[in-house]
Amino acid sequence: MISIKELTKVFHTKDQDVTAVDHLDLNIQSGEIYGVIGYSGAGKSTFIRLLNRLEDPTSGSVTIDKQEITSMNKNDLRLARQEIGMIFQHFNLLWSRTVKDNIAFPLEIAKMPKEKREARVKELVELVGLKGRENAYPSQLSGGQKQRVGIARALANKPKVLLCDEATSALDPETTDSILDLLVDINEKLGLTIILITHEMHVIRKICHRVAVMENGKVVEQGDVLDVFLHPKRPVTKKFVDQVMGDPDQDHSLDLIHENYKSGKVLRLHFVGESTNQALISELSREFKIDLNILHGKITQTQKGAYGTLFVHVEGDQDEIERAQAYIQDTSVEVEVIPNVQ
Numbered sequence: 001m002i003s004i005k006e007l008t009k010v011f012h013t014k015d016q017d018v019t020a021v022d023h024l025d026l027n028i029q030s031g032e033i034y035g036v037i038g039y040s041g042a043g044k045s046t047f048i049r050l051l052n053r054l055e056d057p058t059s060g061s062v063t064i065d066k067q068e069i070t071s072m073n074k075n076d077l078r079l080a081r082q083e084i085g086m087i088f089q090h091f092n093l094l095w096s097r098t099v100k101d102n103i104a105f106p107l108e109i110a111k112m113p114k115e116k117r118e119a120r121v122k123e124l125v126e127l128v129g130l131k132g133r134e135n136a137y138p139s140q141l142s143g144g145q146k147q148r149v150g151i152a153r154a155l156a157n158k159p160k161v162l163l164c165d166e167a168t169s170a171l172d173p174e175t176t177d178s179i180l181d182l183l184v185d186i187n188e189k190l191g192l193t194i195i196l197i198t199h200e201m202h203v204i205r206k207i208c209h210r211v212a213v214m215e216n217g218k219v220v221e222q223g224d225v226l227d228v229f230l231h232p233k234r235p236v237t238k239k240f241v242d243q244v245m246g247d248p249d250q251d252h253s254l255d256l257i258h259e260n261y262k263s264g265k266v267l268r269l270h271f272v273g274e275s276t277n278q279a280l281i282s283e284l285s286r287e288f289k290i291d292l293n294i295l296h297g298k299i300t301q302t303q304k305g306a307y308g309t310l311f312v313h314v315e316g317d318q319d320e321i322e323r324a325q326a327y328i329q330d331t332s333v334e335v336e337v338i339p340n341v342q
């Protein structure tokens, strides 16, 4: 649905030329939540602003729904932008307008008649969970509520694409989660394609289907979120995965496990995606004459299922333990015996 080819943006400053986006290629499918992650200066903001031409590219093309955005004249661009909503880190609300008048603003620009406008605003207020706050001013709202206004305003003209520029970076973790839940809700209800940029892997883990990692203006790695979590290739990607899966206590825990468990076996179970929904642990204890003890672990949820590692201690007959191990091997859970336990 969105095709980005050889997209490049060079800023010419007094002292030097800065290539913020460098021959970037990307294809984004209709209805997906696509995340672009990178550290500060990687070129994310420039990239997202090129998609709706808040920034003009130096070269390359952006095509959304068969329309080439990069070659449009001003008038066509104005119409095309009605199909591309955008939300911002600092909300960009009109402070002298109430919630409902902020949401109505793009409808006024699109010259929607007053009655229709009011009905549409009502719908949007309900969609983003702001009922009862219609007449408040932005200064009377919490950060999360302000972003809800931003989302309602961005959706006013029923866009096909929503661009999110660090939309949760100014919010506390709990509010971030509620806004991310709202974005998933909107994606599912409206089939809206969402592209978001962020420096937080938590955001990618929680709501994205696919992810691209940006460094020095280029996409250095991309794929399904679970695949990238499972097999991060670049050092920069590994660092991002560690942001959510890093387990600083693991080494200490393993030392204690080695000291404390001299009999039986300690297994490391690696869960990826759907498989985690199987009740593996209870199946094992039901099917085999073994005792299972959960020692340490970290499991997290992604849009494509759960992901994580669990250390378990297994006590029982050697044969029975081996049969249980073979049983696990037949599922998609990866199993590894932790050495040094007799």
Ligand SMILES: Nc1ncnc2c1ncn2[C@@H]1O[C@H](COP(=O)(O)OP(=O)(O)OP(=O)(O)O)[C@@H](O)[C@H]1O
Binding pocket: 011, 012, 013, 018, 019, 020, 038, 039, 040, 041, 042, 043, 044, 045, 046, 047
């Ligand atoms: N208007 C501009 N003029 C000159 N250089 C710019 C301009 N905008 C961005 N840059 C430079 O382009 C590079 C990429 O910046 P960009 O803001 O796109 O990165 P980012 O990944 O979004 O980082 P951040 O999260 O800090 O905004 C940086 O080196 C930045 O200094």
